[in-house]
Amino acid sequence: xxxxxxxxxxxxxxxxxHGSLRALSDVSLTVSxxxxxxxxxxxxxxxxxxxxxxxxxxxxxxxxxxxxxxxxRIDRMATERIVRSGISYVPEGRRIFxxxxxxxxxxxxxxxxxxxxxxxxxxxxxxxFFPLLAERQSQAAGTLSGGEQQMLAIGRxxxxxxxxxxxxxxxxxxAPILVRQVFDIISQIxxxxxxxxxxxxxxxxxxxxxxxxxxxxxxxLVAAGSASDLVDxxxxxxxxxxxxxxxxxxxS
Amino acid sequence: xxxxxxxxxxxxGSIYALMALALVITYKTxxxxxxxxxxMAMVSAFIAYMFLTDFETGFIFAFGVALxxxxxxxxxxxxxxxxxxxxxxxxxxxIMTLGFTxxxxxxxxxxxxxxxxxxxxxxxxxxxxxxxxxxxxxxSVATILIAGILMLLVFVFFRxxxxxxxxxxxxxxxxxxRINGVPARAVVGLTxxxxxxxxxxxxxxxAPLITLDPTLMWDALLKGFAAAVLGGLNTPVGAVLxxxxxxxxxxxxxxxxxxEFKSVVAFLxxxxxxxxxxxxxxxxxxxxxx
Ligand SMILES: Nc1ncnc2c1ncn2[C@@H]1O[C@H](COP(=O)(O)OP(=O)(O)O)[C@@H](O)[C@H]1O
Ligand SMILES: [Mg+2]
Numbered sequence: 001x002x003x004x005x006x007x008x009x010x011x012x013x014x015x016x017x018h019g020s021l022r023a024l025s026d027v028s029l030t031v032s033x034x035x036x037x038x039x040x041x042x043x044x045x046x047x048x049x050x051x052x053x054x055x056x057x058x059x060x061x062x063x064x065x066x067x068x069x070x071x072x073r074i075d076r077m078a079t080e081r082i083v084r085s086g087i088s089y090v091p092e093g094r095r096i097f098x099x100x101x102x103x104x105x106x107x108x109x110x111x112x113x114x115x116x117x118x119x120x121x122x123x124x125x126x127x128x129f130f131p132l133l134a135e136r137q138s139q140a141a142g143t144l145s146g147g148e149q150q151m152l153a154i155g156r157x158x159x160x161x162x163x164x165x166x167x168x169x170x171x172x173x174x175a176p177i178l179v180r181q182v183f184d185i186i187s188q189i190x191x192x193x194x195x196x197x198x199x200x201x202x203x204x205x206x207x208x209x210x211x212x213x214x215x216x217x218x219x220x221l222v223a224a225g226s227a228s229d230l231v232d233x234x235x236x237x238x239x240x241x242x243x244x245x246x247x248x249x250x251x252s
Numbered sequence: 253x254x255x256x257x258x259x260x261x262x263x264x265g266s267i268y269a270l271m272a273l274a275l276v277i278t279y280k281t282x283x284x285x286x287x288x289x290x291x292m293a294m295v296s297a298f299i300a301y302m303f304l305t306d307f308e309t310g311f312i313f314a315f316g317v318a319l320x321x322x323x324x325x326x327x328x329x330x331x332x333x334x335x336x337x338x339x340x341x342x343x344x345x346x347i348m349t350l351g352f353t354x355x356x357x358x359x360x361x362x363x364x365x366x367x368x369x370x371x372x373x374x375x376x377x378x379x380x381x382x383x384x385x386x387x388x389x390x391x392s393v394a395t396i397l398i399a400g401i402l403m404l405l406v407f408v409f410f411r412x413x414x415x416x417x418x419x420x421x422x423x424x425x426x427x428x429x430r431i432n433g434v435p436a437r438a439v440v441g442l443t444x445x446x447x448x449x450x451x452x453x454x455x456x457x458x459a460p461l462i463t464l465d466p467t468l469m470w471d472a473l474l475k476g477f478a479a480a481v482l483g484g485l486n487t488p489v490g491a492v493l494x495x496x497x498x499x500x501x502x503x504x505x506x507x508x509x510x511x512e513f514k515s516v517v518a519f520l521x522x523x524x525x526x527x528x529x530x531x532x533x534x535x536x537x538x539x540x541x542x
Pocket of ligand 2: 047048049
């Protein structure tokens with residue numbers, strides 16, 4: 001990484017509510033261009049809420065605070081516009097369109113591409129990344145296995161040609177060998193110039209590929225630093241890695 | 253006699269198929285049937301009538317205005333009434349469609365009265381074309397062709413255009429569509445617009461066959477609903493096939509069993525399908541949204 005990385009995303013003192021529940025309080029973070037930043041935290045810590053807040057999926061949120069992307073305020077903007085500005089999202093649970101074919105899923109991913117030519121180029125690039133998706137392109141997405149669906153969700157998010165990719169627990173529910181593959185792909189995506197903001201419970205694996213890490217607990221940031229610092233941080237080790245190295249309710 | 257019955261069945265079935273398709277398109281988006289579908293089409297047909305008789309415009313202009321009106325009515329119904337609900341539960345949405353249909357029916361009664369009006373149409377219902385032993389009115393031929401072509405266009409749109417595929421994606425998971433950059437709200441409005449236009453084509457083909465009054469689409473709406481249940485409420489192709497099937501079955505029943513009880517057929521079909529195959533003949537098992 002270069003010495004003066006440019007800040008791509010800045011979240012400043014954000015507060016998000018789910019009805020009467022405050023799910024995020026005073027969360028601030030920055031994501032530098034070209035990095036992989038990981039957000040760790042237990043179930044219910046507010047990780048997904050944070051990504052949803054950044055992408056503007058939650059009506060009327062964030063209640064307080066600012067979010068800027070490439071120097072432009074995006075908080076309270078319509079999701080479509082945020083996506084257009086260059087952020088893609090692989091949501092929790094993948095949310096592929098199971099009734100559409102693999103290729104149709106990818107085409108929806110390319111919705112903001114202006115012309116057929118750029119769509120075609122994006123499609124070729126995704127098929128290069130995931131040759132398996134090319135093989136299954138005419139198959140209904142619902143018939144894919146869990147790992148393949150995750151590839152499709154990532155491929156779909158890449159179709160827009162994003163500068164920042166948000167991923168919510170991409171390793172959830174995958175067999176160990178697939179988990180490794182997903183993390184390899186994430187590094188590869190970064191190497192191609194896409195900045196990554198990753199939410200994970202799989203702390204050990206995530207910190208191994210990440211540059212920066214943050215820990216969320218009950219909606220508050222409780223630790224932040226370089227990935228290597230966090231690996232050494234005994235508190236994080238005790239709080240999150242110890243618990244999470246146990247195979248807790250994770251089906252494969 | 254059989255080919256003749258089939259031809260009549262196909263012609264009636266074309267209307268049912270249009271109404272079934274219109275219902276299914278919005279059903280897949282909201283998961284509730286739009287009971288205002290019929291009266292939205294009826295009012296749009298009255299708009300065409302108004303232009304033809306009061307303003308004495310040509311057919312193309314009058315029908316064009318009616319279709320544009322229908323489109324805006326659909327978009328407006330979704331954007332101004334359905335979307336603003338605080339608690340858009342299925343029951344509340346259904347109540348809203350019923351309320352809207354009452355309002356439209358009341359409006360039509362007030363504006364145009366209950367008289368049965370002759371609806372001017374460029375194609376005659378009395379002129380007959382013969383195909384061998386089958387004689388069929390030019391209006392029926394036109395109905396079959398226009399409905400067939402329109403439905404084909406709708407399928408091509410959904411299957412092969414970027415917007416159509418995005419519309420299907422929005423029907424399956426609006427939030428997932430949004431995070432891929434699809435303006436899901438506008439797209440949902442568009443589905444109501446398209447659906448209203450399809451229903452209005454059915455109304456414009458029905459009005460010259462019977463007469464125009466505020467009850468114009470009652471029968472067609474119920475038959476379209478039965479057809480959609482028969483074919484499968486969440487499969488557009490199935491619903492269209494259900495429409496043709498219902499038209500044919502009804503006419504067979506009328507010809508060989510009883511004319512008086514012909515209208516009971518649709519009800520019987522609903523009962524039988526709901527008993528034995530609730531997802532419809534061509535429907536897959538209902539998938540719940542996330
Ligand atoms: N749509 C929602 N409505 C109400 N509460 C929610 C909603 N989504 C999440 N929450 C609550 O907000 C908190 C944070 O949830 P979430 O962001 O999903 O956590 P994580 O992704 O870290 O597991 C949890 O207490 C959760 O129950
Ligand atoms: Mg989560």
